[in-house]
Amino acid sequence: MSQESIETLIPELVHEEDWRRMRATAACLKGGPRAVHGLVQVLESGEPALKIEAAGMLARIKDPSAGVPLVRLLAAGDAGIRKAGSLALEQLAGVLDTAAVTALIEALAARQDEDHRATIARLLGLIPSAVEPLCGMLKHPQADARETAALILEQVLEPRSADALVDAMSDPSVQEIVVRTLKKLGAIRERIADTFNALRDVEGSVEREDARMAAVIALLGVGRPSVEILIEYLDDDDWVVREAAADLLGKIGDVRAVEPLMKRLQSDKDTGVKELALKSLGLIGDARPVQLYLEAIPIRPLRVFAMEALAKIKDVTVLAPYHDLFDRLKTDRDGLVAYNAGMIVDKLEAAAMQADVRPAAAGEEQHG
Numbered sequence: 001m002s003q004e005s006i007e008t009l010i011p012e013l014v015h016e017e018d019w020r021r022m023r024a025t026a027a028c029l030k031g032g033p034r035a036v037h038g039l040v041q042v043l044e045s046g047e048p049a050l051k052i053e054a055a056g057m058l059a060r061i062k063d064p065s066a067g068v069p070l071v072r073l074l075a076a077g078d079a080g081i082r083k084a085g086s087l088a089l090e091q092l093a094g095v096l097d098t099a100a101v102t103a104l105i106e107a108l109a110a111r112q113d114e115d116h117r118a119t120i121a122r123l124l125g126l127i128p129s130a131v132e133p134l135c136g137m138l139k140h141p142q143a144d145a146r147e148t149a150a151l152i153l154e155q156v157l158e159p160r161s162a163d164a165l166v167d168a169m170s171d172p173s174v175q176e177i178v179v180r181t182l183k184k185l186g187a188i189r190e191r192i193a194d195t196f197n198a199l200r201d202v203e204g205s206v207e208r209e210d211a212r213m214a215a216v217i218a219l220l221g222v223g224r225p226s227v228e229i230l231i232e233y234l235d236d237d238d239w240v241v242r243e244a245a246a247d248l249l250g251k252i253g254d255v256r257a258v259e260p261l262m263k264r265l266q267s268d269k270d271t272g273v274k275e276l277a278l279k280s281l282g283l284i285g286d287a288r289p290v291q292l293y294l295e296a297i298p299i300r301p302l303r304v305f306a307m308e309a310l311a312k313i314k315d316v317t318v319l320a321p322y323h324d325l326f327d328r329l330k331t332d333r334d335g336l337v338a339y340n341a342g343m344i345v346d347k348l349e350a351a352a353m354q355a356d357v358r359p360a361a362a363g364e365e366q367h368g
Contacts (some may be wrong), residue, residue, distance in 0.1 A: 006027055006028070006031045006034050006035050006038050007038050007041075009023065009024045009027045009028075010024060010027075010028065010035075010038045010039060010042055010050075010054070011024075011042075011046075011050060012024035013025065013028070013050060013053040013054065013057065014047075014049045014050050014053050022353075025057070026351070028057045028060075028061065029057075029060065029061065029315075029317055029351075030317070033063075035057075035061065036058065036061060036063045036065060036066060039054040039057055039058050039061075039066070040054075040058070040065075040066060040069045042054040043055065043058075043069045043070070043072070043073060044069070048078050048080065048081055051073070051076075051081050051084065052080055052081060052084040055070060055073060055081075055084040055085055055087070055088040056084060056087070056088060058070065058088055058092075059087070059088035059091040059092055060091075060315075062091075062092060062095050062315075063095075064092070064095045064096055064097045064100065066088075066092065067089070067092060067096045067097060067099060067100025067103070068099050068100055068103045070085050070088050070089050070092070070100075071085070071089065071100060071103040071104055071107060072085075072103075073085025073086075073088075074086060074089075074107060074116065074119060074120065075107065075116070082119075086119055086123065089104075089123050090123060090126055093123070093126040093127045093128070093255075094128065094254075094255030094256070095255075096127050096129060097129065098129060098132075098133065100127075101124070101127060101129055101130045101133050102133060104120050104123060104124055104127075104130070105124070105133055105134070105137060107120055108120045108121065108124070108148060109142075109145055109148075121148070121151070121152050121155070124152050124156075125152055125155045125156045128254075128255070128256050130152075130156075131153075131156065131158045131160050131161055132160075134149045134152055134153055134156075134161070135149075135153070135160075135161050135164035135165075136164075137149035138150060138153075138164055138165070138167070138168045138171070138174065139168075143173040146168070146171060146173055146174050147173055147174055147177070149174075150165075150168065150174040150177040150178055150181070151177060153165065153181060154177055154180065154181040154184070156224075156225070157181070157184055157185060157188065157224075157225030158225065158228065159185055159188075159189065159225075159228045159229055160228060161181075161185075162182065162185055165178045165181055165182050165185075166178075166182065169182075184225075185225075188222055188225055188226060188229065189229055191219070191222070192219060192222070192226060192229050192230070192233070195215050195218055195219055196215065196233060196236070196241045196244065196245075198211075198215075199211050199212060199215050199238075199240055199241060199244060200238050200240070200241060202240075208240045211240070212240050212243055212244045212247070215244045216244055216247050216248055216251070219244075219248055220248060220251055220252070223252055224252060224254055226248070226252070227249065227252060227254045227256050227257060228256070230245045230248050230249050230252075230257075231245075231249070231256070231257060231260045233245035234246060234249075234260050234261070234263075234264055239270040239272065239273055242264065242268065242270065242273045243270075243272050243273050243276050246261060246264060246273060246276040246277045246280050247276050247279075247280060249261060249280050250276070250279060250280020250281065250282070250283040250284060251280070251283065253283060253284050254284075255284060255286060257280070257284065258281065258284055258286045258288055258289065259288070261277045261280055261281050261284075261289075262277075262281065262288065262289050262292060264277040265277040265278055265281065265289070265292055265296075266292065271301050271302075274301075274302060275301065275302060275305055278292075278293070278296060278302055278305040278306060278309055279305050279308070279309070281293075281309055282305065282308050282309030282310075282312045283312070285312050285313055285314045286313075286314075287313050287314070287315050287318045289309070290310070290313065290318055290319070293306045293307075293309050293310050294306070294310075294322065294325075297329075297337075303334070303337060304334065304336045304337060304340075307329070307336065307337050307340035307341060308336070308340055310326075310340065310344060311340040311343045311344050316344070316347040316348060316351055317351055319344060319347075319348060320348055320351070320352075323345065323348050326341045326344045326345050326348070327341075327345055328341075329341035330342045330345060
C-alpha cells in the first residue's frame, strides 16, 4: 500500500471504484487515533454521503471519542445523516463515555421535535454508562427534565437506578413513574430469584441440566434489565445457577457481561461453567477475551468452544498476529476446530487483501 496519508484516503470511502473504497476502509481500520481524528473532521465538514460512511466506520473502530461528534449528527437536516448517526451510536453503546451521554442528555433537553427526542431517549436506554447521569437528572431543577429522566429509567429498568428512584419518590412530578418503575424492578429481581431457587432444589445431573435449560427459556424474555442481576448470580455457590446465569448473559448479548464472564472462564472450578462462559463470550463477539480463547485451545473440553468464539469476533484484525496458528489448525483432527480455523484464515486473508499486506505471524517482523 502506498504511503498516502489517512486524510487523503478517507474521502475514498465513497469512491466509485471498489478497490479504492476497500483500500480506504483498510486504512481507517488500521489507522488508530489519526483515522478517528480524520473521520471526525469529515463528520463536521464532509459531503452527506461521506458523513454517512464516516459514521459507519467510526462505529466499526469503536473509539469512544467519536461519541460527541456522532451525537451532533442527530440534529442534521439530512435524514440519512441522522439515521447514520443514530445507528453508529447504537453500535457504540457499550463503549460510549460520560461525555457522549451528557451530549445526548443536553440534546434531549433542547426540546427538538418529538421524533428527535424519541431517538435520543431510545439511545440513552441502550447505553450502560447512561444510568448514573440519568439518575442525577432526577434532581434537575426543571420538572420536565426530571420526568424525562424518570421515563427513560422506566424504559431501561436498570437495577443500579433503584436507590436514586427511591430518593425521588417524594417528587410529585415523577412519583407515579418512580413507583411504577420500582415495582417492575422488584418483580424482575423476584422472578429471577424464584427461578434460581427452584433450580437449586433440583437433584440429579440430568434433571439439573433439563431444569437449567428451562430456567434459561423462562428468563430470556426479561432481556437487558436482568443483566446486572444475572452478573451477581455468576458468583453463586451452586454451579447450575452459575451456568444458567452465564448462558443467559450470552444469549442477551450485553457487553456489560464480558468482564464478569471472563472472570468465570479464568477462575471457575466447574468445567461446565467455563464452557458456558466461553460460549457466551463468543456470542457477544467482543475482542477483549482473545488471549483467554487462545489459552483455552489446548484444553480438550474447551477447544471447540474457544475456536467458535474466535471465529465470531467481530473485529477480525485483532487475530492477525496469530494467522500461522490458525493456518496450522486448519488440518486439526477435530473437524469443528479445523472448520473454524479455516473460517478465521479466510477472513484474515480477505482483510489482508484489502490492506494489500499479509497478516504477520506472532512476533514476525515486517521487512519492506
